[in-house]
């Protein structure tokens with residue numbers, strides 16, 4: 001009989017350590033099924049546990065929680081670690097996919113972009129993103145969002161990608177317009193933030209719009225990041 005068979009798989013590991021080993025295994029699985037890809041200036045890749053301190057520092061700013069729904073405030077290191085670990089289940093379950101947004105030039109993690117509520121039956125998903133406050137206004141969100149469109153239409157085969165932003169968050173609206181989304185409506189008091197009901201704008205882009213934009217870009221009128229993401233996007 002093999003000596004291996006006599007050893008418990010996780011040896012001396014107790015409660016918490018066992019859980020972390022299991023989570024590390026899940027994250028390894030995610031990096032296998034969710035490959036990284038590049039746009040012109042950015043690298044979009046799965047989050048890894050080592051990102052947790054930077055994630056906590058960036059997403060922990062009140063300005064980030066203020067115009068998002070899913071990011072709690074305050075945001076502890078433990079929350080960041082647990083969120084990263086949860087990614088594995090969401091990706092494996094096909095429910096959502098989130099990319100860490102990293103600048104290629106200095107390998108700096110600057111934010112996140114993702115597709116959630118992935119609906120296979122109707123081939124659609126919801127886009128969300130944030131960028132660390134210190135890097136606002138550099139075009140990172142727009143470029144990362146274009147990359148996520150390429151991934152959603154290219155690799156996931158989606159037909160419609162939509163997004164919401166609070167009316168008082170015009171920067172997000174601008175990013176969504178820049179990537180080709182069109183306004184579909186105003187959802188009155190759709191969310192409650194900090195105890196106050198807020199109106200939300202709904203925008204969306206169809207695959208046909210995106211293909212049309214890409215065709216226009218090949219003739220010189222669309223942004224280069226679309227071309228970069230399209231060429232470099234991974235095959236799942």
Ligand SMILES: CC(C)(COP(=O)(O)OP(=O)(O)OC[C@H]1O[C@@H](n2cnc3c(N)ncnc32)[C@H](O)[C@@H]1OP(=O)(O)O)[C@@H](O)C(=O)NCCC(=O)NCCS
Pocket residue numbers: 063064065067068128129130131132135136137138139140141142143164165166169170171172174175178
């Ligand atoms: C929204 C957010 C992601 C934008 O990130 P960013 O990297 O600064 O975005 P970009 O630089 O790609 O583009 C921002 C655009 O908004 C415009 N903008 C910024 N503030 C604005 C304002 N108050 N009103 C109108 N437009 C504004 C910028 O001018 C730019 O457009 P332009 O390039 O055409 O001039 C960032 O502010 C953020 O993370 N906010 C908190 C989280 C959040 O709200 N996420 C979105 C949830 S729907």
